Amino acid sequence: MTRGPERSQPREEVLCAPRGIGPDGDYPAPEQPEAFRSWFEREGFVVVRRAVPAAACQRAVQAFREEVLPDRDAWFERHATGKFERHVYTDAGFMKFPIMNLQDLSSRRHPRFKALGLDVLTQPTIQRALEVLLGEPGRAVYTMYFDGNQATWAHRDGSYFDAQRPGTMIGVWVAAEDIHPGAGRFYVVPGSHRIAVAGERAEPHGVAYKARMAEFVRNGPLDCVAPGLRQGDAILWTSLTIHGSLPTTEPRFSRRSFTAHYVPRSQSWQWNTGARTGSRSTVVNDVEIVLQRDESTLLRKAWNTLRLDLPRLYRVANGAREALARGRTE
């Protein structure tokens, strides 16, 4: 994926909650399964308050700050480029670009963050909510952690990857702290899962796709909603619901959050942009999480180990590999 410039507000008016349910967002709860499901199916998203205990969020964030944030040598797969890169810090010292697939992190170098982050994403309240919506337990296929704000472009997850039956994957975004309005809140476009956007079949990493989506959010017929979320609250959305993040207006605030994308356990899942592996998985809190790390050959496995556990050596080896590749094409 290419990185775009910092964006302005996606729409002139951004609401805190859909019209008619009050500014604090009085969403149906999973304990009212019928109302919860029909709200989700109609709006394409729902908020679950206190889905994760505050202490679990706190522990995971603390582990990030101690183990991951100061690790300037380590390489993490980044959402915006799909490449392994070291940290870029914001002026306030936050990690600018989210890291992908906590399940594939090193258990030697970042063991507490990996375990505690996955614990947050597999909490029982989230699993109950998913089961109501999916009609069966879910399997996580893709996870992320955000610290600062990369200003995520408007998109549908389903343009990139989805469950075997398109539209049935569900994203979960957990606020690991109270998210300040100026930190770059997560937003959704309620109802967008039922509307096609002209030109959206373009390559989803490309400029044309991103421009079409941005235009739809800005001038389209639907509201843009950025719910106020407190520590432990979660927002769930369908893989067809358009979403992104607001720009940061107060850079001294972070937007610490974990996300996971779940498919129904009886279904497989697919990448819509290029081949990916993912036949291995791990289990956390009785929830299956697909491992995205490609270990299909001994060489790939060794390369992964080098990157994960000996990042300085990896830097040298990777630099040499890239120089060799450049030499071949010249």
Ligand SMILES: O=C(O)CCC(=O)C(=O)O
């Ligand atoms: O929080 C964000 O910036 C975007 C998250 C997102 O797009 C996702 O989890 O699918």
